[in-house]
Amino acid sequence: MPELPEVETVRRGLADLLPGREVQAAYQLESPKSFPNASADVEQFLLNSKVTAVRRRAKVLLIDLSSDYTLVIHLKMTGQLVFRGKTSFGAGHPNDSLIGELPDRSTRVVFEFADGSRLYFNDQRKFGWVKLMPTLEVPNIDFMKKVGPEPLEADFSLAQFRERFRRRANTNIKAALLDQTVVAGVGNIYADESLWGARIDPRRLVKSISDQEFDLLYNELRNVMNLAIEKGGSTDKNYVNAEGKRGSYMDFARVFRRENQACPRCGSKIIKIRHAGRGTHLCETCQE
DNA sequence: CACTTGACCTGTCCGC
């Protein structure tokens, strides 16, 4: 669920909240798997270090520390990173807060800062993870070496976009969009949304897509992701930002989770099918 | 090498 716009929203929130805070304690609740290399390194390179920056690459969050180590975090499907100030517990949450008192039963890892504030890593389905590693080694992990370019970077060109898809000529366009080695950060929501915007049927083979259609898709993907960031991401079930609040992109979605509703472009009924191993939403009338 | 499928988990929903 957290895709590029959701992870970027969390990043922006944490970038406002964390830098300068000193980690005083870090511990896991119930699930050692969420923080598998929590070991001697934690004591030496995490405790008493200050957060210096919060970065993002694809769907991965990077919290840099003054020790020259980095917390590398993947939220996968149900991960949340929620910050709570020393006194912001319990009652008084804004109406759009999705979660209440923390820790809750999905809390896996807790980071405590010297000023009494805390960062909670929650993850219902336990697919997400936190790893601590030297900052200089982050670019060397397999995922970082394979992952494609950031689609919202100013220098990401249409020519580059088309070029990246050539390696997946014989698969369908939706599977290729979801492939992180082609373009970084696209998941199920924005794949369906951008294909609708470009009027492309998700089942089409990549090699059948024309230059003009790639042009449309390139623009739609960037537009839809920029809009989603502006709306604070999509909250379908679990996703919340760094303050525990929902995102509102789902109010603007054209096809995702809108099966049986009218296509906003042609009025035909939107359908949901199983494709590329995913629930896939489309309008068969205007996506060809 | 290109491509597809299943596994990893838990909570929720649907049909009987």
Added chain:
DNA sequence: TGCGGACAGGTCAAGT
């Protein structure tokens, strides 16, 4: 009301 099964979807390993 209880219960089994399908489903949710990011990534990687294992399969064809």
